[in-house]
Amino acid sequence: MKPVSLIQFLIEERRAGHINAELSLLIEVVARACKRIGVATGKGALGGVLGEAGTGNIQGEAQKKLDVISNEILLEANAWGGHLAACASEEMEDPQQIPDGYPKGQHLLLFDPLDGSSNIDVNISVGTIFSVLRCPDGVTEPKAEHFLQPGTTQLAAGYVVYGPATVLVLTFGHGTHEFTLDREVGSFVLSRRNIRIPEQATEFAINMSNQRHWQAPMQRYVGELLAGKTGPRGKDFNMRWVASMVADVHRIVTRGGVFYYPLDAKIEKQGGKLRIMYEANPMAFIVEQAGGAATTGRRRIMEIQPTGLHQRVPVFLGSKEEVELATHYHLEADGAMS
Numbered sequence: 507m508k509p510v511s512l513i514q515f516l517i518e519e520r521r522a523g524h525i526n527a528e529l530s531l532l533i534e535v536v537a538r539a540c541k542r543i544g545v546a547t548g549k550g551a552l553g554g555v556l557g558e559a560g561t562g563n564i565q566g567e568a569q570k571k572l573d574v575i576s577n578e579i580l581l582e583a584n585a586w587g588g589h590l591a592a593c594a595s596e597e598m599e600d601p602q603q604i605p606d607g608y609p610k611g612q613h614l615l616l617f618d619p620l621d622g623s624s625n626i627d628v629n630i631s632v633g634t635i636f637s638v639l640r641c642p643d644g645v646t647e648p649k650a651e652h653f654l655q656p657g658t659t660q661l662a663a664g665y666v667v668y669g670p671a672t673v674l675v676l677t678f679g680h681g682t683h684e685f686t687l688d689r690e691v692g693s694f695v696l697s698r699r700n701i702r703i704p705e706q707a708t709e710f711a712i713n714m715s716n717q718r719h720w721q722a723p724m725q726r727y728v729g730e731l732l733a734g735k736t737g738p739r740g741k742d743f744n745m746r747w748v749a750s751m752v753a754d755v756h757r758i759v760t761r762g763g764v765f766y767y768p769l770d771a772k773i774e775k776q777g778g779k780l781r782i783m784y785e786a787n788p789m790a791f792i793v794e795q796a797g798g799a800a801t802t803g804r805r806r807i808m809e810i811q812p813t814g815l816h817q818r819v820p821v822f823l824g825s826k827e828e829v830e831l832a833t834h835y836h837l838e839a840d841g842a843m844s
């Protein structure tokens with residue numbers, strides 16, 4: 507079969523009425539920016555891009571040089587096209603406006619420019635995550651409040667994993683599709699259409715070092731997974747934790763499994779570890795469109811009305827039956843089932 511490039515796929519999606527010309531352009535621009543981020547990360551020590559930037563982001567986390575570079579690449583690429591009303595990023599406290607004099611569009615773009623960046627220096631996969639929303643009608647200078655829309659309103663979501671191959675996974679709400687970068691030609695080529703995550707799982711991803719801080723239903727659920735064949739689940743489970751959400755989710759999108767970053771006593775006050783607007787919501791959209799589920803352990807992530815641009819939530823996502831069981835244990839413990 508003839509390879510389908512990202513551009514051809516976007517044309518198909520426009521013809522099918524799934525996206526308009528402006529959203530198609532936005533995705534092309536983001537994909538191009540991600541190719542540049544892939545080149546920068548791929549240089550490793552030779553590019554002088556490893557290590558700390560010496561600055562902190564809004565979350566109070568130390569920024570890596572590549573966090574800053576990736577953020578700038580995405581901002582610069584998206585300023586010109588006329589497809590955006592504003593952008594918001596993990597690396598910036600407030601949304602970035604389109605400079606005066608540049609054409610503006612109808613879309614809001616949110617991104618985590620380099621997720622898993624603590625893995626860069628040790629040459630483990632990292633990635634970019636993005637989410638696209640519609641700018642509310644009549645708003646010309648979008649502020650944080652205009653971005654605070656539930657995940658169900660997302661027009662598009664995607665991630666790019668910079669691993670042995672550079673891979674883009676994308677949804678417009680009509681299935682989840684994967685594109686692999688042909689590095690010689692310089693273009694993303696469709697490698698899997700309509701990805702399906704198996705409903706059952708035998709592999710889970712969680713940071714076990716937090717176990718003693720988890721709530722009781724999480725202790726019960728993971729305890730049962732660890733008990734394997736001899737426990738109530740009657741089968742063995744394997745465990746993986748890359749600590750780059752993009753890489754962990756990509757494994758799930760490729761061979762099934764589940765990913766958990768639950769609430770624990772250490773992070774209770776901040777509401778969770780992962781950010782809803784540019785981590786949890788886009789990943790939830792991608793996973794649900796592939797037949798999986800995404801909850802906070804108590805409710806569907808995409809139905810949450812966000813209250814802050816950098817708000818955090820617990821994240822349970824992946825194979826439907828496992829996410830539903832873990833969620834059931836939490837609701838049961840809360841007494842919500844009676």
Ligand code: AFP
Nearest residue numbers: 621622623624625713749750751752
């Ligand atoms: P960094 O971008 O700071 O490396 O954080 C990555 C991340 O947000 C997500 O990609 C991982 O799943 C999670 O944090 C890993 O967190 P722990 O280090 O607490 O396991």
